Amino acid sequence: xxxxxxxLQYHSLCNRLLSRFRRLQQPKYLIGAVVGGLYVxxxxxxxxxxxxxxxxxxxxxPEFGPLLELGxxxxxxxxxxxxxxIPYERAALxxxxxxxxxxxxxxxxxxxxxxxxxxxxxxxxxxxxLLLTLFSRRFSGNPLxxxxxxxxxxxxxxxxxxxxxxxxxLLLDRGIxxxxxxxxxxxxxxxxxxxxxxxxxxxLPAAPDLSAPHLDWHSVADYLQSLLTxxxxxxxxxxxxxxxxxxxAPDMVTFLATLLPxxxxxxxHYLWVIHSDVAFEEAxxxxxQKFATxxxxxxxxxxxxxxxxxKARRAWFxxxxxxxxxxxxxxxxxxxxxxxxxxxxxxxxxxxxxxLGISLGNIGHYRNFSVIAGTLxxxxxxxxxxxxxxxxxxxxxxxxxRADILKTFPLHGWQIALGEVLAPxxxxxxxxxxxxxVGAGLLLYLPGKEKALxxxxxxxxxxxxxxxxxVVLLVPNAxxxxxxxxxxxxxxxxxxxxxxxxxxxxAFGQMLVLLVALLPPAAVFTGVFLLLRLSLGxxxxxxxxxxxxALVLAAEAGLGVMLLGKLxxxxxxxxxxxxx
Numbered sequence: 340x341x342x343x344x345x346x347l348q349y350h351s352l353c354n355r356l357l358s359r360f361r362r363l364q365q366p367k368y369l370i371g372a373v374v375g376g377l378y379v380x381x382x383x384x385x386x387x388x389x390x391x392x393x394x395x396x397x398x399x400x401p402e403f404g405p406l407l408e409l410g411x412x413x414x415x416x417x418x419x420x421x422x423x424x425i426p427y428e429r430a431a432l433x434x435x436x437x438x439x440x441x442x443x444x445x446x447x448x449x450x451x452x453x454x455x456x457x458x459x460x461x462x463x464x465x466x467x468x469l470l471l472t473l474f475s476r477r478f479s480g481n482p483l484x485x486x487x488x489x490x491x492x493x494x495x496x497x498x499x500x501x502x503x504x505x506x507x508x509l510l511l512d513r514g515i516x517x518x519x520x521x522x523x524x525x526x527x528x529x530x531x532x533x534x535x536x537x538x539x540x541x542x543l544p545a546a547p548d549l550s551a552p553h554l555d556w557h558s559v560a561d562y563l564q565s566l567l568t569x570x571x572x573x574x575x576x577x578x579x580x581x582x583x584x585x586x587x588a589p590d591m592v593t594f595l596a597t598l599l600p601x602x603x604x605x606x607x608h609y610l611w612v613i614h615s616d617v618a619f620e621e622a623x624x625x626x627x628q629k630f631a632t633x634x635x636x637x638x639x640x641x642x643x644x645x646x647x648x649x650k651a652r653r654a655w656f657x658x659x660x661x662x663x664x665x666x667x668x669x670x671x672x673x674x675x676x677x678x679x680x681x682x683x684x685x686x687x688x689x690x691x692x693x694x695l696g697i698s699l700g701n702i703g704h705y706r707n708f709s710v711i712a713g714t715l716x717x718x719x720x721x722x723x724x725x726x727x728x729x730x731x732x733x734x735x736x737x738x739x740x741r742a743d744i745l746k747t748f749p750l751h752g753w754q755i756a757l758g759e760v761l762a763p764x765x766x767x768x769x770x771x772x773x774x775x776x777v778g779a780g781l782l783l784y785l786p787g788k789e790k791a792l793x794x795x796x797x798x799x800x801x802x803x804x805x806x807x808x809x810v811v812l813l814v815p816n817a818x819x820x821x822x823x824x825x826x827x828x829x830x831x832x833x834x835x836x837x838x839x840x841x842x843x844x845x846a847f848g849q850m851l852v853l854l855v856a857l858l859p860p861a862a863v864f865t866g867v868f869l870l871l872r873l874s875l876g877x878x879x880x881x882x883x884x885x886x887x888x889a890l891v892l893a894a895e896a897g898l899g900v901m902l903l904g905k906l907x908x909x910x911x912x913x914x915x916x917x918x919x
Contacts (some may be wrong), residue, residue, distance in 0.1 A: 354671065383837060411583040412583050413579070414575060419579075421505040422499060422500050424525065453501075453612060463784045464497060467493055473485040474612070481589065484590070484593075484594040485586060487594065488594075491605065492586060498605070498612050500611050502608060502615060503688045505617040507520065509615070509617060518727045530691035535575070581597070581600040584597045584601070610754050614918075633918055634801050654673070655673040655674070665755075665757040665761060666758070668755065668757075668766070669762050672737075672761070672763075675733040675762070676731065676763070676766050688828040689811065713793060716778035720775065720800070723767060724804075724807065727763070728763065731763035732763075733763060734762070734816050735816045735820060742907075751904060752904030752905055753901050753905075754904070756903035760816060760900075763812055764809050764812060767812075771804045772801060792881070795877075795881040798885070799882045802882070802885050806889050807892055807895055809892075809896040810896050810899065813896065817899070818845060818848065820903070820907055822845075823910075856895055856899075858891045859891050860888040860895070863887050866890075867887045
């Protein structure tokens with residue numbers, strides 16, 4: 340029976356690769372494959388064969404080795420703990436319809452089915468090991484020990500996730516609900532963290548002064564290492580340090596010396612999974628049917644039917660019977676945003692930000708600390724401009740499969756375009772404003788001139804960010820309407836190096852268009868700033884120049900909305916396939 344499963348797995352892999360090669364007959368996938376292949380070569384394989392000026396890995400100081408081991412162990416422990424806190428579903432192994440039809444009625448045991456899924460997961464793990472090894476080769480270390488270390492870490496994680504799902508199902512069968520399980524795990528984690536903190540506070544010396552003009556990072560590393568090895572932390576992190584240690588081995592001799600404990604942990608996880616007496620067949624059949632339904636809906640073009648059933652969400656505000664037409668689309672898309680940013684999440688974020696601001700404010704008299712905190716917040720705001728539009732896709736990228744319905748609305752194209760992009764713009768702007776208010780509160784501890792300058796920059800950002808978010812979001816929405824067949828959405832969308840290349844082409848095109856759009860407001864900001872700097876001063880010139888640049892951006896956003904509306908009016912849902 341095992342040989343039959345190997346045969347099935349082998350031919351499934353061959354058919355998957357064959358379908359990928361056949362897909363390259365389409366120009367959109369062929370161009371994407373060329374771009375993706377060039378990126379992989381220049382990023383990984385050029386250095387693998389010793390070419391390029393960065394062929395020698397970046398050396399990591401030996402004194403930071405123990406700290407890296409402790410940091411990796413801490414990250415690994417957090418990942419494994421999340422497997423017990425976040426998931427809520429019952430254990431389900433995903434099988435295709437053909438596998439359900441042939442394997443479930445076959446005279447095979449549950450252990451054989453688990454072995455089949457473990458064998459299939461090894462293909463994904465080995466591919467991940469290849470990418471991670473190519474990436475980690477940029478740093479010092481033995482590539483072979485890195486590859487074997489990554490395989491051990493990922494395989495143990497895979498077994499742990501599977502075993503934890505089986506155990507969660509057993510707990511549900513015995514009457515322990517998901518919230519009860521989460522409270523128990525969170526309570527245990529909180530108690531352990533509090534114990535480690537109190538132990539460290541009583542036994543360790545004071546932390547190094549972060550406000551020192553010449554901060555000694557070696558002392559900071561020594562303190563962190565002492566904190567993670569103080570009292571209970573030493574025993575909590577010990578098994579995770581054993582898992583990480585082979586990956587950090589400098590040579591094969593050291594790797595073999597650290598291998599036995601990791602193999603023991605691997606064997607214990609394997610026995611845990613194999614001997615878990617959990618009935619996963621019913622849940623697996625249900626999961627497989629949902630997956631088959633989504634795939635059939637996607638292939639037939641009904642992408643909205645491919646989405647899994649979700650709970651109804653509350654509206655963020657009450658929609659009035661009359662009012663501006665784009666408000667209705669804003670109301671609709673904000674409900675969808677609630678699937679990502681629910682009001683409960685906003686309350687949690689606000690609480691964390693307020694508590695963190697008050698706590699940091701108590702030590703805000705340290706000038707360097709206030710500057711570092713403000714710099715970090717500015718970096719997060721900058722990243723939100725890049726990553727926010729990719730995460731908040733509740734605009735034309737989400738509603739394009741419903742374009743036939745949108746075209747029946749008695750609205751102009753610009754009204755539909757404005758309503759589509761308003762929701763992600765509003766969410767991004769509110770998130771960025773919250774960060775700016777927290778940063779401004781921390782910067783109040785700076786001296787007078789510096790405080791005035793940073794507050795002026797924050798005030799200018801408050802004005803610029805909403806219109807800048809609008810311009811940034813208009814670019815990918817225009818790309819969707821111009822090249823709909825290139826757009827890949829959903830977790831079940833086509834994958835591979837060719838689709839990665841497509842995304843890279845689109846990202847480059849969007850960045851180029853965005854840079855061109857930012858040239859006029861940048862020129863206006865520079866001109867107004869230079870004119871007012873001498874007469875009004877630096878602190879007053881920044882917000883005024885920002886306001887002038889915001890006016891130019893608003894004009895560009897208005898033109899962009901009109902253009903987007905024209906593109907939508909010309910969009911023909913019968914001639915433009917969404918995906919193939």
